Amino acid sequence: MSDPKPAQPLVIAHRGAPGYLPEHTGEGYDMAIRMGADYIEPDLVFTKDGHLIARHDHYLSTTTNVADHPEFADRKTTKDGHEGEDWFSEDFTLAEIKTLRARQAFASRSHAADGKFEILTFAEVIKLAHGRTTMSGSPVGIYPETKLPSYFSALGYDFETAVLGELAKHGWDTPGSPVFIQSFEDGILRSLRAKTELPLIMLLESAEGVDMKDIATYANGVGPSKALLANKDGSSTGFIEAAHAAGLKVHPWTFRSDMLPEVFANAQAEFDFFFDLGVDGVFTDFANDARASLLARAARSD
Numbered sequence: 001m002s003d004p005k006p007a008q009p010l011v012i013a014h015r016g017a018p019g020y021l022p023e024h025t026g027e028g029y030d031m032a033i034r035m036g037a038d039y040i041e042p043d044l045v046f047t048k049d050g051h052l053i054a055r056h057d058h059y060l061s062t063t064t065n066v067a068d069h070p071e072f073a074d075r076k077t078t079k080d081g082h083e084g085e086d087w088f089s090e091d092f093t094l095a096e097i098k099t100l101r102a103r104q105a106f107a108s109r110s111h112a113a114d115g116k117f118e119i120l121t122f123a124e125v126i127k128l129a130h131g132r133t134t135m136s137g138s139p140v141g142i143y144p145e146t147k148l149p150s151y152f153s154a155l156g157y158d159f160e161t162a163v164l165g166e167l168a169k170h171g172w173d174t175p176g177s178p179v180f181i182q183s184f185e186d187g188i189l190r191s192l193r194a195k196t197e198l199p200l201i202m203l204l205e206s207a208e209g210v211d212m213k214d215i216a217t218y219a220n221g222v223g224p225s226k227a228l229l230a231n232k233d234g235s236s237t238g239f240i241e242a243a244h245a246a247g248l249k250v251h252p253w254t255f256r257s258d259m260l261p262e263v264f265a266n267a268q269a270e271f272d273f274f275f276d277l278g279v280d281g282v283f284t285d286f287a288n289d290a291r292a293s294l295l296a297r298a299a300r301s302d
């Protein structure tokens, strides 16, 4: 018998709860879980001594108070692929990273919690989620993203071993574990396919040259920019249909209630539009708004 209630789209807490608190902090992830997230998303980069930490970027100036630490002034440097000088995660040991505190990345959002919360390791993010349950009683999951895998590989770091090893320590390395692994680079996903049965998600900024059938050979879903999904008149671009035809889930990013596209009157209207379009999950800075939209839809269909 088929399930009488179709699966609800997943609420993926993009970088925790950065609409309210500095991104990738324990306090932010915890808030997102309490707001109704199904998954929390740590972006991952390496420290000098090989620890994975939750940061969106390997440069540290925009999301930490590193600039306020005179003892690290001489670490400011330039790197290939990054414009201007900055401080970089791979030049700091984990012990040094732990002396920094997180700050809100967006000028337009509250900075009340700047300087209060520490930077987390991937292990600490897993521990934070492990054993927690969602509003529907399922395990809260994690949705790690390998940031700059080719860059870190060239420096001698092994993302695949580090991520899979950390997941294995917590028993989250087997099929059915509440884990998705994502990347903008197909190379690491193709390689991971041979090493894990965990679902893999290919992130896409553009639809140009995208071959869903090829992606389906190594991934279980795609994480597109939401801009790829609908035409200006509100019709589907066909992206979701093509992904689904290839057996791929579709988890678009990024839903930001405080930076809505002009066509939507409020966050619920935007979520409703994309849920109607057929997405299987949403990356959002505002997990509370995504959950509220899903609850309202469920109430309307009862």
Ligand code: G3P
Pocket (backbone or CB within 6 Å): 014, 043, 056, 145, 182, 203, 223, 253, 254, 283
């Ligand atoms: O990983 C999905 C989405 O987060 C991609 O964008 O740049 O916020 O990591 P970014």
Ligand code: CA
Pocket (backbone or CB within 6 Å): 041, 043, 145
């Ligand atoms: Ca991400």
